[in-house]
Amino acid sequence: MVDREYTGRLAAIxxxxxxxxxxxxxxxxxxSCAKTLTFFHxxxxxxxxxxxxxxxxxxxxxxxxxxVQGVSTAGYSDTGSASLTIRWHDTQYFQNSTAxxxxxxxxxxxxxxxxxxxxxxxxxxxxxxxxxWDCEAHGxxxxxxxxxxxxxxxxxxxxxxxxxxxxxxxxxxTIIADNNNENVSVDTYRFIPxxxxxxxxxxxxxxxxxxxxEPCVNAVEYIVQVxxxxxxYDIVIDQTSPGSTYEPAILSPSTEYYWKISGIDLYAxxxxxxxxxxxxxxxxxxxxxxTNNTISSGGGTGMFYVFTxxxxxxxxxxxxxxxxIITSDSSGIGxxxxxxxxxxxxxxxxxxxxxxxxQTHTVNQESTGCNYNISPTSRTxxxxxxxxxxxxxxxxxxxxxxxxDNSSWISITPTTGSGDGSVRVTVSxxxxxxxxxxxxxxxQTHTVNQxxxxxxxxxxIYPPEAVSAGARWRVEGGDWNSSGxxxxxxxxxxxxxxxxxxxxxxxxxxxxxxxxxNQTTETSGEYSQQTVIELSVYTYxxxxxxxxxxxxxxxxxxFVDVYRDVSIIATTFNDGAFTHGPFSSGEPATYQLCxxxxxxxxxxxxxxx
Numbered sequence: 361m362v363d364r365e366y367t368g369r370l371a372a373i374x375x376x377x378x379x380x381x382x383x384x385x386x387x388x389x390x391x392s393c394a395k396t397l398t399f400f401h402x403x404x405x406x407x408x409x410x411x412x413x414x415x416x417x418x419x420x421x422x423x424x425x426x427x428v429q430g431v432s433t434a435g436y437s438d439t440g441s442a443s444l445t446i447r448w449h450d451t452q453y454f455q456n457s458t459a460x461x462x463x464x465x466x467x468x469x470x471x472x473x474x475x476x477x478x479x480x481x482x483x484x485x486x487x488x489x490x491x492x493w494d495c496e497a498h499g500x501x502x503x504x505x506x507x508x509x510x511x512x513x514x515x516x517x518x519x520x521x522x523x524x525x526x527x528x529x530x531x532x533x534t535i536i537a538d539n540n541n542e543n544v545s546v547d548t549y550r551f552i553p554x555x556x557x558x559x560x561x562x563x564x565x566x567x568x569x570x571x572x573x574e575p576c577v578n579a580v581e582y583i584v585q586v587x588x589x590x591x592x593y594d595i596v597i598d599q600t601s602p603g604s605t606y607e608p609a610i611l612s613p614s615t616e617y618y619w620k621i622s623g624i625d626l627y628a629x630x631x632x633x634x635x636x637x638x639x640x641x642x643x644x645x646x647x648x649x650x651t652n653n654t655i656s657s658g659g660g661t662g663m664f665y666v667f668t669x670x671x672x673x674x675x676x677x678x679x680x681x682x683x684x685i686i687t688s689d690s691s692g693i694g695x696x697x698x699x700x701x702x703x704x705x706x707x708x709x710x711x712x713x714x715x716x717x718x719q720t721h722t723v724n725q726e727s728t729g730c731n732y733n734i735s736p737t738s739r740t741x742x743x744x745x746x747x748x749x750x751x752x753x754x755x756x757x758x759x760x761x762x763x764x765d766n767s768s769w770i771s772i773t774p775t776t777g778s779g780d781g782s783v784r785v786t787v788s789x790x791x792x793x794x795x796x797x798x799x800x801x802x803x804q805t806h807t808v809n810q811x812x813x814x815x816x817x818x819x820x821i822y823p824p825e826a827v828s829a830g831a832r833w834r835v836e837g838g839d840w841n842s843s844g845x846x847x848x849x850x851x852x853x854x855x856x857x858x859x860x861x862x863x864x865x866x867x868x869x870x871x872x873x874x875x876x877x878n879q880t881t882e883t884s885g886e887y888s889q890q891t892v893i894e895l896s897v898y899t900y901x902x903x904x905x906x907x908x909x910x911x912x913x914x915x916x917x918x919f920v921d922v923y924r925d926v927s928i929i930a931t932t933f934n935d936g937a938f939t940h941g942p943f944s945s946g947e948p949a950t951y952q953l954c955x956x957x958x959x960x961x962x963x964x965x966x967x968x969x
Contacts, residue, residue: 438506438507438537439503439504439505439506439507439535439537439538440505440507440535440536440537440538440539440540440541441501441502441503441504441505441535441539441540441541442478442501442502442505442513442533442535442540442541442542442544443499443500443501443540443541443542443544444476444490444499444500444501444502444513444515444544444545444546445498445499445544445545445546446474446498446499446515446517446528446545446546446548447528447545447546447547447548448464448498448526448548449547449548449549449550449577450550464495464498466494466495466496469495469525469526470519470525471495471517471518471519471525471526472495472518472519472520473491473492473493473494473495473517473518474491474492474493474494474495474497474500474515474516474517474518475489475490475491475492475493475515475516475518476489476490476491476500476502476513476514476515476516476546477489477490477513477514477516477627477629478490478502478505478511478512478513478514479511479512479514479627480506480508480510480511480512481510481511481512481531481532482510484626484627486627487505487506487511488502488503488504488505488506489502490502490503495517501540505535506535507535507536507537508534508535509532509534509535510531510532511531511532511533511534511535512529512530512531512532512533512627513529513530513533513544513546514527514528514529514625514627514629515527515528515529515546515548516629517548518632519632523631523632523633524551524629524630524631524632525550525551525552525631525632526548526549526550526551527548527549527551527576527577527578527623527625527629527631528546528547528548528549528577528578529546529578529625529626530544530545530546530547549576549577549578550576551576551577551578551579551623551625551631551632552576552623552631552632552633552634553573553574553575553576553579553582553604553621553622553623553631553634554573554574554634555572555573555619555620555621555634555635555637556572556573556574557569557570557571557572558571558637558639559637559639560637560638560639561638561639561640562639562640563639563640563641563642564639564640564641564642565641565642565644565646565717565718566608566611566612566613566615566641566642567645567646567717567718568646568715568717568718568719569607569608570605570606570607570608571584571586571605571606571607571608571619571621572604572605573604573605573621573634574604575603575604576623576631578625578626579623579624579625579631580602580624580625580626581600581601581602581623581624582600582601582602582603582604582606582621582622582623582624583598583599583600583621583622583623583624583630584597584598584599584600584601584606584619584621585597585598585619585620585621585622586608586611586617586618586619587617587618587619588615588616588617588618589618590618590636590638592618592620596610596611596617597610600624611641612641613641613642613643613644613645614640614641614642614643615640615641616638616639616640617638617639617640617641618636618637618638619636619637619638619639620633620634620635620636620637621633621634622634642673643669643670644668644669644670644672644673644674644717645668645669645673646666646667646668646669646673646675646716646717646718646719647666647667647719648664648665648666648667648716648719648720648721649664649665649666649667650664650665650721651719651720651721651722652721652722652723652724653721653722653723653724654724654725654726655702655723655724655725655726656725656726657704657705657725657726657727657728657729658704658705659701659702659703659704659705659725660701660702661687661699661700661701661702662699662700662701662702662723663697663698663699663700664697664698664721665695665696665697665698666692666695666696666697666698666716666717666719667695668694668695668717670694671693671694671695672693672694673693673694673717674691674692674693675691675692675693675696675716675717676690676691676716676717677690677691677698677714677715677716678690678714678715678716679700679712679713679714679715679723680712680713680714680715681710681712681713681723683702683703683705683710683712683725684700684702684712684714684723685700685701685702685703686698686699686700686714687699687700687701688700698714698716698721700714700723702723702725705725705726705727705728706728706756706758707727707728707756707758708727708758708760709724709725709726709727710724710725710727711723711724711725728756730754730755730756730759730760730761731754731755731759732752732753732754732755732759732761732802732803732804733752733753733802733804734750734751734752734753734801734802734804734806735750735751735753736750736806737804737805737806737807738806738807738808738809739785739806739807739808739809740809740810740811741787741808741809741810741811742810742811743789743790743810743811743812743813743814744789744790745786745787745788745789745790745810746786746787747784747785747786747787748784748785749782749783749784749785750782750783750785750799750801750806751780751781751782752777752780752781752782752783752801752802753780754778754779754780754781754802756779757778757779757780758778758779759778759779760776760777760778761776761777761778761781761801761802761803762775762776762777762802763775763776763777763783763799763800763801763802764799764800764801765797765799765800766797767797767799767808769787769788769790769795769797769810770785770786770787770788770797770799770808771785771786772784772785772786772799772801773786783799783801785799785806785808787808787810789813790810790811790812790813791813791852791877792812792813792852792853792877793812793813793851793852793853794809794810794811794812794851795809795810795812796808796809796810812851812852812853813851813852813877813878814848814849814850814851814852814875814877814878815850815851815852815875815876815877815878815879815880815881816846816847816848816849816850816875816879816880816881817835817846817847817850817855817857817873817875817880817881817882817883818844818845818846818847818880818881818882818883819833819841819843819844819845819857819882819883819884819885820843820844820882820883820884820885821833821843821844821859821884821885821886821887822884822885822886822887823886823887825889826862826865826886826887826889827842827843829862829863829864829865829887830860830862831843831859831860831862831865831867831885831887832859832860833857833858833859833860833885834857834858834860835847835850835855835856835857835858836855836856837858840860846880850875851875852875852876852877853874853875854872854873854874854875855872855873855874855875856870856871856872856873857870857871857872857873857883857885858870859885859887862887863890864889864890864892865887865888865889865890866887866888866889866890867885867887868885868886868887871883871885890960891914891915891916891955891960892914893912893913893914893915893953893954893955893960893961893962893963894912894913894914894962894963895910895911895912895951895952895953895962895963895964895965896910896911896912896965897909897910897951897965897967898911899967899968899969900969901969902942904944905941905942905943905944906941906942906943906944906946906947906969907939907940907941907942908939908940908941908949908951908967909937909938909939909940910922910937910938910939910940910951910953911936911937912936912937912953912962913936914962915934915953915955915960915962916934916955917934917955917956917958917960918933918934918956919931919932919933919934919955919956920932920933920934920953920954920955920956921953921954921955921956921957922938922940922951922953923951923952923953923954923961924940924946924949924950924951925946925949925950926950926952931956934955938953947968947969948966948967948968949966949967949968950964950965950966950967951964951965951966951967952964952965
């Protein structure tokens with residue numbers, strides 16, 4: 361594998377800090393090196409390191425260890441500078457640390473050099489590196505920083521081998537062209553994880569344990585390494601973890617392992633490695649007879665068997681919920697039995713897990729069930745709209761319900777609730793016909809009926825003589841109304857207007873009218889006076905010829921049509937008399953007289969000879 365200690369040493373020497381970052385970016389590309397190459401690699405590495413150190417110190421114009429340093433990497437034209445003050449903290453935990461300010465004992469802490477990388481916060485681009493400075497300086501000045509309001513300063517304090525033991529950062533620093541920002545202070549914390557579990561030499565179950573360590577301030581992930589040897593040549597795990605725990609999944613039983621952790625900050629800077637601990641995996645394997653059980657809402661008991669690969673294998677049973685009570689011994693050696701009880705459930709369905717040496721037994725308990733009622737189940741609302749409440753009754757306070765409506769003219773609140781409650785229903789004004797919607801509340805249906813929008817109708821009848829004769833009007837078979845009357849409360853939409861029949865008058869045709877919301881529709885109807893024609897017929901014969909003399913009155917037209925047996929036989933002047941004949945056949949016969957071209961006709965007279 362690539363030697364992190366070696367690359368870290370080079371990073372401390374190179375003031376740009378580039379190797380710090382490139383090393384981390386390539387961390388997942390590392391490969392293992394054979395143990396037989398150890399001596400060769402070490403020799404070549406030390407020779408190269410010495411040569412590189414000598415070359416840098418004699419070739420760089422600023423030399424090594426100056427307090428004022430700035431190496432721009434971005435090629436910006438407008439730059440400024442910043443004076444940095446480092447405040448040291450004595451632990452890797454922000455909440456438990458004590459600010460040591462300027463009093464860090466650099467020699468005792470193993471700090472050799474300090475650098476500060478300046479980044480563009482929004483892009484994470486490295487802009488410039490300040491240092492290296494002596495630890496005792498507790499700060500320094502960085503030049504050549506590109507101007508901006510989003511600069512992040514990251515302090516890295518390393519030992520002689522380049523291992524970053526302290527790290528700190530501050531964001532949102534403003535850099536002004538040709539100005540020095542003298543108010544940059546960075547709180548710096550130990551950047552070495554403290555291992556928690558397993559302890560050195562612990563025997564662990566390879567199927568049921570996690571590596572645990574204390575987190576470091578500003579660490580966003582951690583390098584986790586597990587090897588079969590203390591020199592970490594035979595590495596079995598080389599991964600990163602975002603948290604402060606890691607659960608190995610590929611460890612063999614009855615094997616000794618070594619482990620260590622390193623922190624990584626947001627800008628890919630790797631911290632010094634933790635101490636190395638070792639642990640031994642046991643040769644025990646475990647299984648359970650049942651992985652789940654369902655208990656009724658009324659409560660009950662459960663049981664399962666634990667099987668081990670050896671009579672010396674220890675185990676411990678633990679439930680993650682207080683409502684699962686283990687009644688048997690919670691620990692055992694070799695095969696055993698776990699029994700438990702579950703009290704009645706007064707709430708919703710629930711789940712708990714009993715864990716035994718990495719094996720799990722899930723306990724599910726049913727709910728008592730929820731029943732709901734609503735009141736009222738329906739409501740009729742005026743066309744003007746309005747609001748009202750629907751009461752919800754549940755048999756248990758934990759019973760959760762919801763309300764749902766898909767109508768655009770209705771809104772409801774709240775849409776969810778539990779136990780007893782109420783739902784406010786708001787209905788918008790109706791500008792059309794009557795309408796109906798169905799709301800679902802707690803699984804029950806509530807029907808909303810809304811009256812149609814209303815308008816008015818005013819009808820005037822002509823002529824006044826017809827009104828005096830009793831002319832009336834009505835809508836949709838309703839009550840008869842007088843001329844000029846306004847009928848209110850008519851539903852919006854189409855309606856049929858009718859006129860009554862009066863003797864001697866011809867009534868107007870019926871009309872279909874549209875009633876609009878909150879408006880009065882006006883129309884009229886005109887009667888025409890009906891003509892009454894009185895017809896008389898006198899019949900006689902002269903020898904074999906037959907004659908019919910017609911006389912009439914009441915016709916107003918210039919001409920009249922004479923009908924015999926519903927067929928027109930003549931059109932003559934309206935002079936009140938007409939003789940039909942002579943003819944010899946057609947007995948009996950029916951005569952009628954009408955105003956020419958109209959249906960204004962006389963009575964019908966049937967005669968014989």
